[in-house]
Amino acid sequence: MRIRWAASTDVGRVRDHNEDAYLTGDPLFAVADGMGGHQAGEVAARVAIDTLADAAPQAPGGAERELPDAIRRANQTILEQASGDPSLEGMGTTLTVLLAGSDRIHLAHVGDSRAYLFRDGELRMLTEDHTLVQRMVREGRLTPAEAEIHPQRSILTRALGVEGDLEVDQASHEVHPGDRLLLCSDGLSSMVPDREIRRVLDEVADPKMACDALVEAANQAGGFDNVTVVVVDLLEGEEEPPEEEGRRRRRGGRALLWLAVSLVVLAGGLLGARNYVLRQWYVGIHEEHVALYRGIPTEVLGFSLSTLEEETDLPADAVRRIATWAELDDGITADSEAEAREIIRQIEDDLRSGMVMPS
Ligand code: MN
Numbered sequence: 001m002r003i004r005w006a007a008s009t010d011v012g013r014v015r016d017h018n019e020d021a022y023l024t025g026d027p028l029f030a031v032a033d034g035m036g037g038h039q040a041g042e043v044a045a046r047v048a049i050d051t052l053a054d055a056a057p058q059a060p061g062g063a064e065r066e067l068p069d070a071i072r073r074a075n076q077t078i079l080e081q082a083s084g085d086p087s088l089e090g091m092g093t094t095l096t097v098l099l100a101g102s103d104r105i106h107l108a109h110v111g112d113s114r115a116y117l118f119r120d121g122e123l124r125m126l127t128e129d130h131t132l133v134q135r136m137v138r139e140g141r142l143t144p145a146e147a148e149i150h151p152q153r154s155i156l157t158r159a160l161g162v163e164g165d166l167e168v169d170q171a172s173h174e175v176h177p178g179d180r181l182l183l184c185s186d187g188l189s190s191m192v193p194d195r196e197i198r199r200v201l202d203e204v205a206d207p208k209m210a211c212d213a214l215v216e217a218a219n220q221a222g223g224f225d226n227v228t229v230v231v232v233d234l235l236e237g238e239e240e241p242p243e244e245e246g247r248r249r250r251r252g253g254r255a256l257l258w259l260a261v262s263l264v265v266l267a268g269g270l271l272g273a274r275n276y277v278l279r280q281w282y283v284g285i286h287e288e289h290v291a292l293y294r295g296i297p298t299e300v301l302g303f304s305l306s307t308l309e310e311e312t313d314l315p316a317d318a319v320r321r322i323a324t325w326a327e328l329d330d331g332i333t334a335d336s337e338a339e340a341r342e343i344i345r346q347i348e349d350d351l352r353s354g355m356v357m358p359s
Helices: 040-055 063-083 132-138 144-149 194-203 207-220 247-277 316-320 323-330 337-352
Strands: 002-010 020-025 028-035 095-100 104-110 114-119 122-125 169-174 180-184 227-235 281-286 289-300 303-315 332-334
Touching (some): 002 020, 020 040, 020 227, 028 180, 040 095, 063 095, 063 104, 095 114, 114 194, 122 194, 132 144, 194 207, 207 227, 281 303, 289 337, 303 316, 303 337, 316 323, 316 337, 323 332, 332 337
Antiparallel strands (some): 020 028, 028 095, 095 104, 114 122, 281 289, 289 303
């Protein structure tokens, strides 16, 4: 099985800083939601994620023992740092961890950051919140519906940074290709009903776009809290080499692509090249507007290796003046349609935020 993942985090619409943190370190994924005065919550969440990244197992074997141990080590580290610095006193955090294996996943968690499984159109929560309202639901004093909107719903009964002896919940689940896993802080789950989360996971196939859509939904609902989401898609097939990120590497990728195209053209003729390049995407210019193309921005023997898919209304002239996008004229290549559309979205953001230099 192969996995594909993405994450998004946002401060929300009310708070002035983001005390959530996350980890996407295949096969280990985690979300932490910090709490504490001033910047202490940020420190607690960061310490939890960093300790976890160092201490947690990198393979499923022994995860039942090692994942909770890693969380307890994070707890100790937070307690130690808090006791040595009065400004960090009382800091704490949730921590929900996913270790993805080839046919099983392991989960370990403390607090109310959740893990969900989306399978065959259905959304299932895999963790139980360590909150006062959840305890009351269990005792029959509240209904789940009442708990969902209870004003005290974020009061935790368990967190890292509270006491030395920490109970960690854990579980192991069988997984199949097609399964989609979601980790999130309560900034999502307390703002957006499960049916809406389900709808987004069902409708938005690209993991990064799904993450962004979930964050957007939380903000649309009021964005009262920091919101963090990690989506992990389990796919059929072999592991791919790690995806390359960033514009510098993308450019390197283009040089390789050139070489590949030249070789294919030499070896197999234009038809072969065209089949190959039509799986590529780039952002370029059409009639002085930013446009989405399928293919690569070049011609071979006068034969265009791209087709125009969509022209936007973003003026090329304004975009050229933003240093980051100066190579728009040459075409900015992407590995997928989603990535190309993300580039267009970033260009749009940059334009809107007034990054245009005076001409
Ligand atoms: Mn929160």
